Every structure is written in C-alpha cells, then in structure tokens.
C-alpha cells in the first residue's frame with residue numbers, strides 16, 4: 001500500500017478489504033477502539049500509518065479527521081488508555097495547541113493522526129469521545 | 134487553524150456604503166477565494182470576463198490559507214513543493230493583471246435570477262451584485278465557528294451565546310464568559326473587559342497560543358482583578374428562554390458554577406455547506422452536481438468548481454479544480470459574449486493574451 005495515500009481527499013477511498021491482504025514485508029499491529037457506549041473494535045493496521053488512518057480504513061465511528069491528518073482540525077480526538085500513555089508519549093506543542101479546539105480534553109487526550117503505529121503499540125487501546133465537536 | 138478575528142466597526146461601514154449605492158454590476162461573481170476560485174479569475178480574465186470575488190474569510194486562500202498555510206503540498210503540477218500560503222500568494226500574483234475585486238468578511242447568502250437573465254446575489258453585509266455568470270467555488274462550504282457540544286446550546290445562540298460580536302456596546306453590563314486560548318479569545322477578553330460587569334476567561338490549560346503581547350495584557354488584567362482566569366472546561370449551561378444565567382465549569386478542584394449572561398466560545402472554525410444548499414442547485418451528497426464539459430449546475434449560467442462540486446470520478450484535488458476552471462471559463466464566455474467567437478489561444482504565443490497579462 002502506498003505510504004503517501006491521502007485517504008479523506010479521494011471521493012472513493014479504496015475499500016478496506018484491499019489492505020487486509022497481508023503484505024509480506026508489512027507488520028501488522030493490533031489497535032482497539034472503544035466507543036462511548038462501551039462497544040469495542042479491534043483492528044489490524046500496518047506499521048507506519050497513523051492511528052487515525054487505521055481508524056478511517058476500518059470505518060471506526062466517531063473519528064472524523066476532517067483535515068486528513070494535518071493536525072489542523074482536532075476532529076480525530078481520542079483518549080489513550082492509561083496503560084498505554086507512556087508508550088504513545090505526550091502530545092507535541094503543535095498538537096497541544098490544536099487540542100484547545102477539541103471538546104472535553106482530559107488526561108490521555110491525543111489527536112490520533114499524530115500517533116504513528118509501531119510494534120511498540122501492539123495492543124494499544126484508545127477511547128473515542130462522545131462528540132468530536 | 135486560525136481563529137476568527139473580531140470584525141472592526143469599519144467593516145460594516147464599508148458594506149453599508151456599498152449597499153446604499155445600488156447593486157454592483159459585473160460579468161462574473163466568484164463565490165469563494167480558495168485556490169480554485171482564484172484560478173477561475175485567471176481563466177475568466179484571459180477571456181475578458183471581469184470578476185468580483187466574495188469570501189467569508191478575511192483573506193484569500195480558502196483551506197490552503199486557513200487550515201494549512203505552513204504545510205507542504207507536493208502534487209501541484211510543476212511545483213515540486215509549495216506551502217498552502219505560498220500557493221495562495223502565487224495565485225494572487227498570477228491573477229493580478231485582471232484586477233479582480235475582493236469582498237472579504239462577507240458571505241453570499243442569497244442567489245436568484247432576474248427577469249433579464251442575470252443573477253442577483255446578496256451578502257450577509259447586504260452588498261448586492263448583479264452578475265451574468267456565477268462561479269460557485271465554495272470548497273468545503275462556509276467556514277463557520279465550531280459549536281461546543283453542550284446540551285441545549287442552540288437555544289441560547291444569538292441571545293446569550295455569541296461566536297462574534299458586531300457591537301461592543303451590546304455587551305455592556307453583562308457577566309461575560311469567554312472560552313478559549315487563541316487570538317480571538319484573548320482579543321475579545323481585552324476588548325470587552327472595560328464594558329463587562331464581570332469577565333471570566335476560561336481555558337483548559339494555563340498556556341495560550343495567542344500573540345504574546347495579548348497574553349501579557351490579559352495577565353495584567355487578571356493581576357488587577359479586572360478579569361478572572363479560570364483553568365477548566367465548561368460542562369453545562371443554566372438559564373431559561375435563551376437567556377443564560379450560569380455555567381458549570383469543571384476545574385482541577387471539582388465543578389464550579391459561575392454567573393454568566395453572555396458566553397463567547399472560541400473553538401476555531403469548521404466548514405459547513407451553509408447557504409449554498411438553499412439556491413435550488415441539484416446536490417449529490419451535499420456537493421453540487423455538475424457536468425464535465427462546462428462544470429455547469431442545473432441552472433444555466435451557474436457553474437461550480439473545486440471541492441464543492443461532484444461528478445463521476447471527482448477528486449478533491451487542487452489540480453482538478455484548476456482544470457475545471459479552464460473549461461468553465463469557455464462556457465461562461467458564451468454567456469457573457471454570446472456574439473463573439475472564441476478563438477483557442479496559447480499564452481505563449483498569443484499577443485492578445487499577453488497584452489491582457491501585461492507582459493507585452
């Protein structure tokens with residue numbers, strides 16, 4: 001899969017099925033998204049993508065990502081599970097500034113387009129907020 | 134993302150003057166000064182079609198200037214890398230020979246056809262236009278302030294929840310709460326402190342993105358107890374019949390209730406389709422349906438280009454919008470100059486085109 005794929009700007013994003021074909025070189029990492037009502041969905045995503053891209057490719061509800069990952073919209077807000085906060089690290093300054101535009105920011109709040117998927121995040125759990133805005 | 138900056142009183146003054154002197158007559162109205170609207174001015178200009186351009190924002194560039202001015206774009210032909218702002222600046226330079234007239238800080242609200250076939254358009258500042266053709270280059274739609282998802286906020290909007298203030302005087306004597314940490318929040322804190330009964334600035338953290346000198350001034354007002362700074366987040370609204378009386382604010386030490394009769398939340402802008410939906414144009418999932426020969430809508434003489442349009446195969450890319458503008462201009466020429474034959478020409482070799490561009 002091309003690394004430079006800009007998902008939200010194509011009117012017809014490739015179907016997620018295409019990406020589940022395991023590429024011999026790609027390493028897949030498991031990420032779990034928990035909805036406000038408790039429903040959880042675990043997806044497999046390729047390292048190097050962002051958590052936002054993994055969410056969009058798998059049609060996770062509640063991740064809007066209006067700006068396509070440019071850290072310019074704050075509509076990909078998630079709460080990183082406490083156990084994973086060390087591994088995901090803290091938001092950079094630009095992301096902190098953009099979090100000002102998110103609603104109900106808490107400890108563990110991140111813009112998930114700014115979290116790159118690596119082996120270290122295998123099993124990552126994030127919660128989707130009740131509203132992006 | 135930039136904040137909305139306070140509209141100075143002079144903005145409305147200008148608009149009033151324009152409204153009182155009758156509608157502005159022009160060949161073309163371009164709705165939206167994003168990259169596609171700007172390039173449309175160029176393509177129209179080459180065919181001797183004069184444009185007025187209207188945008189809600191206070192400057193040109195649309196998404197490129199508002200959402201990602203500093204970020205690189207890699208797929209604009211012949212520009213291996215260009216930032217959103219650079220692209221905007223270059224387009225502005227490219228269209229300069231055609232002297233387009235810009236109307237910023239104004240939103241086109243209504244669009245209707247006159248008996249003589251022209252279109253009448255009106256802005257929210259009551260500027261009126263009469264145009265032979267209309268080019269809708271409204272992108273993702275109107276940039277509108279984000280509404281905090283607080284239960285029942287809609288019923289307070291316009292009465293005690295405001296996303297902008299036209300006249301400072303209307304805020305006199307209120308318990309004002311401003312929410313946010315950017316330039317709009319800080320500018321309004323400084324502007325409204327002198328007229329408020331009380332003013333509380335609420336922000337989620339004790340750090341501000343706003344210009345350092347505004348932050349400094351705000352801190353001074355806090356020291357003098359003119360302004361109260363509260364670190365926290367609004368969680369609930371209290372009031373009746375659209376009139377706020379108090380807010381619940383979650384802070385590090387619990388929930389606090391504070392008096393509030395006017396709230397100004399500043400959480401940036403988002404794009405909403407807006408008035409475009411009400412002009413009787415055929416839509417496809419909130420986008421304007423066009424043909425791919427002229428990029429014309431179901432209304433003859435109204436074209437739609439760039440992110441706002443849809444046709445089979447549509448890609449929301451800047452380069453697609455440029456192509457759409459070129460074809461649109463050919464069709465617009467037939468309406469503006471029905472008796473003139475259009476000759477296909479290259480800018481490289483046509484002396485008449487070069488004259489228009491001011492290079493000959």
Ligand SMILES: Cc1cc2nc3c(=O)[nH]c(=O)nc-3n(C[C@H](O)[C@H](O)[C@H](O)COP(=O)(O)OP(=O)(O)OC[C@H]3O[C@@H](n4cnc5c(N)ncnc54)[C@H](O)[C@@H]3O)c2cc1C
Pocket residue numbers: 009066067068069070072164165166167168169170171187188189190194195196197200201205206207208239240241242270271272273274275276407408409438439440441449450451452454
């Ligand atoms: C983060 C990000 C990265 C991107 N990267 C790329 C990229 O690499 N390559 C690429 O090709 N594209 C990219 N895009 C997409 C590109 O920016 C858009 O395709 C482009 O901006 C569309 O231009 P436009 O002129 O159609 O509309 P816009 O840029 O959306 O401008 C429309 C303008 O119309 C105004 N408007 C709307 N309604 C009204 C009204 N009623 N009255 C007055 N004004 C109105 C709006 O205020 C706005 O300024 C990116 C977008 C984003 C958000």
Ligand code: FES
Pocket residue numbers: 052064065066067068069070071072073074075076098111112113114
């Ligand atoms: S997708 Fe816009 S900030 Fe993450």
